[in-house]
Amino acid sequence: MNDLDELMSRDPMDLSAQDIDSIVLYHRRQRARRAAGEKTTKPKVDISGIMGTLKSAVAPAVKITRRI
């Protein structure tokens, strides 16, 4: 969860004037990043989390003999 997600998930009634300014600033920076050609959409899946659960590859029991 990034700073914007944290701010957006809060009860809007509890946001301070500074929080609102931060949200406006974030979106202006987001626009500038997009104009500069940066990828700004969040990945759907947290790849790093999944990678951590993968076990190391196990060597095949039978040696594969290439035909060619």
Place this chain on the structure above:
Amino acid sequence: MDGEFLKPDHDVSASLSHLLPGTKLQFAWDSTSLGLLKTCPRLYELTILEGYTPRDESVHLRFGGEFHTALEQYDHSRANGVRHEDAIHDVVRELLIRTVDFDPSPDTKAGKYKSRENLIQLVIDYLDHFGEDPAVTFIKEDGTPAVELSFRFELDWGPGIEVQGKQYMKELDDPQGIREFSQPYLLCGHLDRVVHFNDQLMVLDRKTTQTTLTEYFFRQFEPNNQMTLYILAGRVVLGTMIKGIIIDGCQILLESPNRFVRGMTYRTEDQIEEWLGDLKVLLAQAESYAQANHWPMNDTACDKFGGCQFRGICSKSPQVRERFLRADFEKLEEGKRWNPLIPR
């Protein structure tokens, strides 16, 4: 033609019907219902009379409604002398509060483009883009800014069925009956903003889209049912010469900055007269459909605008359509259906 602008708190009950009592004959029309009828009478029947709506339609409606409300608040603030930065600050705060429950699924196309975050991004981008706008809000005679104006005005004629009924009541010499049969057609709608622009008075309308803002995009507004109605409405209700419409095209993008392009469309008096003449014929057709209780399918329109939402239904045999409609669409309760008489 006489007309009026309605205040947002105008006392119009949600139960007030746009249909004549006990009939499926609509007497209060707006650009949405007229547009549907012009495109395909069956599409009009399913959407307006039966109240069927796609299950993700609420995302589009909510997104569009919140976008317009945010810009309305900004326009009001600016017309009252509030600085650009302060107005944006207030608009974003209000938007966050109003949309706290708005969480469309990111797995749908609608939800991917029309998320809460993208809505806030679009509002800020639009207001920054048009921050120093040469279009200045028109101030009405009562001193209030001409922003988000719901309008309603009477046409010079009413449903033919009503005319027959009135004649019958005259024969019966029944004054109460004559009054009941005196409902003229009404045209209703909503103008985003009226502005001074290049020494002309124009209506300003914002359109959100996912399509590219090219000349092709703006060509759809000339001729265009909604734009002609809005120019006519501005002239009738403001009693002044509205030259045309400024269209602010707002393209929602995910990887690039949102894009904004401004276009214009104009109408002459003769074009307006022609539109009204066509409308008379169209509404007479609607009466005949209502009397026959049959709204024919226009099967040359099914592939227009990326394909009709009911294409999958109309392509089925009539006996099984109802089952598919209930599975794929939501049938709104009568009070929640599209009603031109309810101001925004």
